[in-house]
Amino acid sequence: MTKPKISFLAFFLLWAELQGWKVPGFHVHVCIFLEKFYLEGRTGLLMLPRGHSKSSILDVFNAWVIYCWPHTQILHQGTTDSDAYKCSKGTRDVLERHPLCLSNPIVGIRQGEIERWFVNGTPDVRYGTMLAKGILSGVTGHRAHFIQNDDVETPQTTANPEQREKLPKKLSEQTHIAIPGAKRLWIGTPHTHDSLYEKIKKQRKVEKLILKMFENEKRIEDSKTGQKVILDFEPIHAFSGIGVGSKYLREGEHYRCKKLNNAWEITFLESNYIVDFYSKGLWEERFTPEEMEFRREECKTLNEWDSQYQMHAKPVGDVRLDPDKILAYDCEPVLRRANGQYVLMLGEIRIIGASLKWDPSSGKLKSDISSVALFFHDEYGNKYWHRASALIGPDVETNEHGEIVGGQVWQLCDLIEEFNITKVVVETNGIGGFAPSSLKGALKKRKLQCGVEEQHASQNKNKRILEAIEGPLMSGLLWAHMSVLVNETLSGEEEDSAVAKQMREWNPAISSQPDDYLDSAAGAIVSQPERVGKIHRQNEVNESPNWRTDGGVVEAALDFEH
Known part of the structure; x- marks a missing residue:
């Protein structure tokens, strides 16, 4: 692979400046990771919490790949066709408005619609610079240098064992349509206990970046007033419950925190059936305590919260027999x-x-x-x-x-x-x-x-x-x-x-x-x-006083005659 014309981070920062974005630090790490994966790896896994702009970054990344190597053929697959089209539209928008692309006619759109389109610099006349399809749509006759799966694991594709079995079979087709040396990128959050992302992690050669909303976490069940627990990280955020009735806990009002050498002692000031303590958030400026309290209340189950924000492989719904x-x-x-x-x-x-x-x-x-x-x-x-x-x-x-x-x-x-x-x-x-x-x-x-x-x-x-x-x-x-x-x-x-x-x-x-x-x-x-x-046989019965009246003691003589 030839050397890129510009680093992806520089390309992304130019676009962010044009859009008026304030780039958080973890976006810089994502940009560095994506470039390293594309230049040196074959399989990449990027997992970010919901709402952390992974799809927006992917739009810019696709445009960077096309800008540097216009001959590249990209297959982008999402949960549905309409989901995949969003990335196609976003990539085209970057190519049409990015400062570097405006002065480079090679990456101008030559022909095609949202589903499949070609840039001027591609020699291909059959497959397109980019093809966007839902994961359940047919791509058997396609070919690609770069295959990406963006949120293909959702409740729609993992609701029952049959759907979870069907999903890997559909994805296996990508192996056979890939041009030798092709790269494959997975982006998403887990939605089931046997998440396909867990299987990807175990592959022999995988470049991966997995960022949770909170790096450190501790869950306390059935906390009681006055109970003390020790944490090995400084608690910045705390939540009780899930769904309706959940709330954001504040130090001094709901618990006390005292530093002990390299640990922190928590003393509960009220009882709760479940409390989650977290360290500093990944994107504090955007996800404020008020925003996270709202999202916590909107989540129906702890599994949904854990999977979508903490990247734990769990089903979104409750497990009745855990x-x-x-x-x-x-x-x-x-x-x-x-x-x-x-x-x-x-x-x-x-x-x-x-x-x-x-x-x-x-x-x-x-x-x-x-x-x-x-x-x-x-x-x-x-x-x-x-x-x-x-x-x-x-x-x-x-x-x-x-x-x-x-x-x-x-x-x-x-x-x-x-x-x-x-x-x-x-x-x-x-x-x-x-x-x-x-x-x-x-x-x-x-x-x-x-x-x-x-x-x-x-x-x-x-x-x-x-x-x-x-x-x-x-x-x-x-x-x-x-x-x-x-x-x-x-x-x-x-x-x-x-x-x-x-x-x-x-x-x-x-x-x-x-x-x-x-x-x-x-x-x-x-x-x-x-x-x-x-x-139970060894316990003495704790009898209550008998406050009911009785009729006294009566002697009666009985004479039974045969």
Whole structure:
């Protein structure tokens, strides 16, 4: 690549002067980053909070690229065609009015409309200097030196698992239409927990610049009047709540702050269910406390705030079954014999019950996972989700003599034998009595003593899942083995397991969605009785004085005659 005629920062500052912009310091960093990416890299990721002018900077950057290398073919994709056209219009405006471009006829617009246009300096007659398209529009026949994706991840493209699966497939087409050596730039904010930006960050060679509205942050839940917390940064801004009722907190009125060496001690002067403390903002002149208080109130969920301003990969909506609220553990049960009886211990906790639920997938139209959930229960009412397994293959495999030798029932017997389970609940929806009878045959073949309870589910599935899981989850009674919550990738990094993904994506308002693991878990939870716990039996009852009158004591002689 030839040396640019001028640095992008200088080009941008000339345009900013013409527009009368006051350029904040972080815009300078963005300009330096974009130029470095374009000159030295292949893939770039730029993430800025909403309202921080990333699209306006991109308009000027496109004009700079065309000014320096007029032969460049740019493909710009946004959420929709109309979104992409905004960048096309902005780029044309810079080319037509920038002081350097006015004196350079090579970058004058030769022909074309907003969707596709050509400058005088391009030798191309087919594809255009710039093509603007929505991410779901077809670009199969196009070619480009520079491909940019501007806010392609939005609620419109990530609302459900099907849309999130469709988006990467559409984006993969860009790989095949790129001219060898082409560069690709991603710009946006995350809108889901498995954001495509998280995947881009992990690519081998990526130039990235990720700026949050507040660099330092600390969230305090259920703060009480007089409570003290320690922060490792100076709190400049603080907010309580989210949506209607949220407010900007001020020092001296809502909390006190005292510096202690390299830390700051916060003392709350009132109680709040959620408080966020932040350091100095990225663009203080524009985003004043009054402006941020207004935006905080307009956000419907904490996830929306965190994703759009703090760049956290979270869904914009609330997660009803948040796996982050599950308490994790990483130990296996141990069977001991003490005082003439067997005792099952999970770490230091004595287990007094176990429940196993099998939800076969056979015969169901919208299920592809034959899921099994194993739970242990202690005497205090805690529930330990120890295994979440997907059985594979046919339900039953037999040899030439008709004896059961494999299949899903055989895999389930392995689990029963490993953990000494005495009863398994089998959901019979869709497959009648086939699965329970096959399982009984496998248990007999393996010489395992385990009861099989057949269960036909008639209640609405979403209601069943919500009633079984949400209570223990929100009460701090739901634990899970690490294998249930995370998977380890080939590179050694941890990522959400299939269970955690289903929990984050699960929406009680949607009738058809991936929920096999949740359904089996719900069945396992409710198959055990709720326990009030030994701790409650030790408490003395705090009786209130009896203020009601009585009728006194009456003696009565009774004489029963036969």
